[in-house]
């Protein structure tokens with residue numbers, strides 16, 4: 001998709017604040033600092049629309065980015081950030097769970113993991129949980145610029161094995177917001193999950 005117009009439309013913590021539209025939505029989930037906001041910026045060709053930071057825990061609400069009035073990207077707070085209080089972590093968990101289980105126009109979830117490491121317990125739980133709710137999942141192994149191409153196959157099999165990856169309803173893609181590797185493929189996946197996709 002050629003993206004010209006993007007606005008950060010709504011910051012929400014509860015369903016009453018979600019945008020009232022029927023546009024399809026794609027959510028981005030993953031550990032804090034894994035690169036969700038960077039992926040958002042890369043996909044929409046903006047350097048700093050989604051706030052990124054070397055400090056984890058930057059994104060604290062569900063941020064709805066209206067892309068070309070065609071869909072929303074929903075940037076979700078990262079999990080697994082130790083410095084967030086237990087209470088806040090529970091509130092984040094509830095916010096994400098409510099969104100994913102109740103949002104009719106959610107078309108798919110991009111679940112980010114770090115290409116360099118085996119998925120964490122929380123990555124595995126997130127994948128199992130999305131899978132349980134039958135949400136289409138694209139596992140994106142990000143920061144791929146930090147590993148050599150020759151290690152891609154190995155890294156992919158480590159990640160898929162740990163996740164107990166089910167290729168029936170999940171896809172996998174390496175990605176780098178630094179080199180833009182995988183950007184077209186991620187867009188293609190998103191477009192394939194739009195209700196009005198062409199050539200369907």
Ligand SMILES: Nc1nc2c(ncn2[C@@H]2O[C@H](COP(=O)(O)OP(=O)(O)OP(=O)(O)O)[C@@H](O)[C@H]2O)c(=O)[nH]1
Pocket residue numbers: 030031032033034035036037038039051052053054055056057058059076077078079142143144145146175176177178179
């Ligand atoms: N080398 C490299 N660094 C990346 C990549 N993606 C993100 N980063 C860096 O990782 C850090 C965290 O990126 P963010 O996009 O803010 O991460 P986030 O997942 O949105 O984090 P939270 O909002 O805390 O959940 C930043 O310093 C980014 O510059 C990538 O593909 N390659």
Ligand SMILES: [Mg+2]
Pocket residue numbers: 036037038051052058059075
């Ligand atoms: Mg973020």
